[in-house]
Amino acid sequence: xxxxxxxxxxxxxxxxxxxxxxxxxxxxxxxxxxxxxxxxxxxxxxxxxxxxxxxxxxxxxxxxxxxxxxxxxxxxxxxxxxxxxxxxxxxxxxxxxxxxxxxxxxxxxxxxxxxxxxxxxxxxxxxxxxxxxxxxxxxxxxxxxxxxxxxxxxxxxxxxxxxxxxxxxxxxxxxxxxxxxxxxxxxxxxxxxxxxxxxxxxxxxxxxxxxxxxxxxxxxxxxxxxxxxxxxxxxxxxxxxxxxxxxxxxxxxxxxxxxxxxxxxxxxxxxxxxxxxxxxxxxxxxxxxxxxxxxxxxxxxxxxxxxxxxxxxxxxxxxxxxxxxxxxxxxxxxxxxxxxxxxxxxxxx
Ligand SMILES: *[C@@H]1O[C@H](CO)[C@@H](O)[C@H](O)[C@H]1NC(C)=O
Ligand SMILES: *[C@@H]1O[C@H](CO)[C@@H](O)[C@H](O)[C@H]1NC(C)=O
Numbered sequence: 001x002x003x004x005x006x007x008x009x010x011x012x013x014x015x016x017x018x019x020x021x022x023x024x025x026x027x028x029x030x031x032x033x034x035x036x037x038x039x040x041x042x043x044x045x046x047x048x049x050x051x052x053x054x055x056x057x058x059x060x061x062x063x064x065x066x067x068x069x070x071x072x073x074x075x076x077x078x079x080x081x082x083x084x085x086x087x088x089x090x091x092x093x094x095x096x097x098x099x100x101x102x103x104x105x106x107x108x109x110x111x112x113x114x115x116x117x118x119x120x121x122x123x124x125x126x127x128x129x130x131x132x133x134x135x136x137x138x139x140x141x142x143x144x145x146x147x148x149x150x151x152x153x154x155x156x157x158x159x160x161x162x163x164x165x166x167x168x169x170x171x172x173x174x175x176x177x178x179x180x181x182x183x184x185x186x187x188x189x190x191x192x193x194x195x196x197x198x199x200x201x202x203x204x205x206x207x208x209x210x211x212x213x214x215x216x217x218x219x220x221x222x223x224x225x226x227x228x229x230x231x232x233x234x235x236x237x238x239x240x241x242x243x244x245x246x247x248x249x250x251x252x253x254x255x256x257x258x259x260x261x262x263x264x265x266x267x268x269x270x271x272x273x274x275x276x277x278x279x280x281x282x283x284x285x286x287x288x289x290x291x292x293x294x295x296x297x298x299x300x301x302x303x304x305x306x307x308x309x310x311x312x313x314x315x316x317x318x319x320x321x322x323x324x325x326x327x328x329x330x331x332x333x334x335x336x337x338x339x340x341x342x343x344x345x346x347x348x349x
């Protein structure tokens with residue numbers, strides 16, 4: 001029995017190897033969402049929500065790129081981990097064309113959300129428009145590589161979707177309309193419905209491998225802490241609770257779509273717990289400051305408010321969990337990305 005057993009094992013190993021390799025490596029990373037993943041599309045539209053002033057980009061590439069970071073953001077790290085290029089270019093950036101976009105492209109726009117009304121707050125690209133750009137991209141890809149190769153890229157690519165925070169913080173809790181229309185639970189459900197429509201659209205357009213990220217512990221963003229005067233600038237528990245509730249609903253949506261749509265592989269790429277650990281136990285991750293961002297006073301600045309001449313801007317962003325009052329530092333993004341790749345996206349590697 002020993003020998004035939006070994007032989008069987010040998011065959012099984014071959015079958016496993018063949019099926020792994022034929023599942024197709026990821027040929028490109030394709031990005032949708034908000035500032036958590038925007039590599040600079042807002043530079044090319046008329047909005048104030050831009051990360052294209054110094055000191056943004058200070059640590060990579062040394063000048064502002066439009067990313068809301070001192071350096072790279074998660075899609076860049078994830079692309080690199082998948083053996084692709086170390087940065088994912090913005091679709092609206094005229095410095096790039098389909099040759100570059102064939103191995104990675106970003107349609108995300110800082111300040112946007114699932115809700116059309118959210119994108120109107122700062123005049124940024126609504127999600128439906130990101131999808132229009134994606135359709136245009138598909139046409140360019142087919143013209144450039146031919147139908148068959150383009151379809152393979154569309155099918156095998158890893159789609160990173162990260163959105164939701166602005167729907168709550170920039171829209172629901174800041175503008176009057178949605179609060180008047182919906183309780184917070186109803187609004188969460190409304191957003192989940194929009195997320196579902198969006199994911200079904202991606203599926204119909206040929207996307208299969210999706211990484212879906214919801215909201216971080218958004219009550220702990222420095223700006224929200226600054227406003228939380230009554231609780232001595234602690235995290236706003238109400239916002240963290242909404243984030244948890246929303247992420248749990250997203251998780252149910254993921255399970256539902258994976259069950260219903262043949263071949264759809266959506267990963268619930270939830271980094272909430274790790275992010276909260278980083279915020280509550282910063283020294284375990286090598287950070288020293290978690291309550292304020294590096295840029296300016298770190299209490300409210302982002303975008304053009306990050307004054308290049310501010311004497312308060314920190315010298316070493318690697319000691320800060322947050323780069324500005326709303327966005328993680330490059331180092332935090334790197335830690336979160338590594339976790340996502342190794343624990344949740346590894347099956348696509
Ligand atoms: C893209 O740009 C490169 C260099 O800028 C150029 O060589 C190439 O022909 C362009 N490709 C297409 C498809 O336009
Ligand atoms: C958002 O706006 C687009 C374009 O006007 C429209 O097609 C879509 O139905 C809107 N979505 C919702 C949920 O209203």
